[in-house]
Amino acid sequence: MEMMRKVEKRSLSANPDCNHLERLFRYFDEDGDGKISAMELQSCVSTVGGELSTEEAVVVVGSFDSNGDGLVGFDDFARLMKGNGEEVEGDLREAFGMYVMDGCDFISAKSLKRMLHRLGESRTIRECKGMISVYDVNGDGVLSFEEFRAMMH
Numbered sequence: 001m002e003m004m005r006k007v008e009k010r011s012l013s014a015n016p017d018c019n020h021l022e023r024l025f026r027y028f029d030e031d032g033d034g035k036i037s038a039m040e041l042q043s044c045v046s047t048v049g050g051e052l053s054t055e056e057a058v059v060v061v062g063s064f065d066s067n068g069d070g071l072v073g074f075d076d077f078a079r080l081m082k083g084n085g086e087e088v089e090g091d092l093r094e095a096f097g098m099y100v101m102d103g104c105d106f107i108s109a110k111s112l113k114r115m116l117h118r119l120g121e122s123r124t125i126r127e128c129k130g131m132i133s134v135y136d137v138n139g140d141g142v143l144s145f146e147e148f149r150a151m152m153h
Contacts, residue, residue: 060080
């Protein structure tokens with residue numbers, strides 16, 4: 001079983017188009033079992049400032065669970081993330097807006113630290129800079145909406 005997971009991860013990593021989605025999937029997969037449960041989905045939605053009840057999380061997982069095991073695999077997750085384009089765009093703008101501060105149109109290390117603190121996660125400015133640097137395509141030290149969108153997809 002462990003060997004199958006390694007092969008699956010290796011094959012996903014070989015496709016650069018899956019790279020951002022794979023990282024996001026691994027973030028949601030808190031226990032590292034290669035599947036996302038309703039509880040993991042609810043936890044991660046909460047972390048990015050959204051609200052998802054237990055019942056809603058169960059419905060979402062059930063809607064995208066292709067093999068009936070009550071969990072969302074990577075392929076199911078990819079379908080989930082595609083969603084309805086306009087609805088997803090609006091949700092992303094709303095989530096992005098929760099992280100910006102002082103009328104800026106970007107996420108800084110300071111604003112990320114503040115939002116994470118509100119969500120019960122304690123991070124240093126240095127840790128927040130590191131988190132931002134992973135998706136900071138143009139190297140300006142902040143996340144624009146486009147970079148945030150790429151991170152979420």
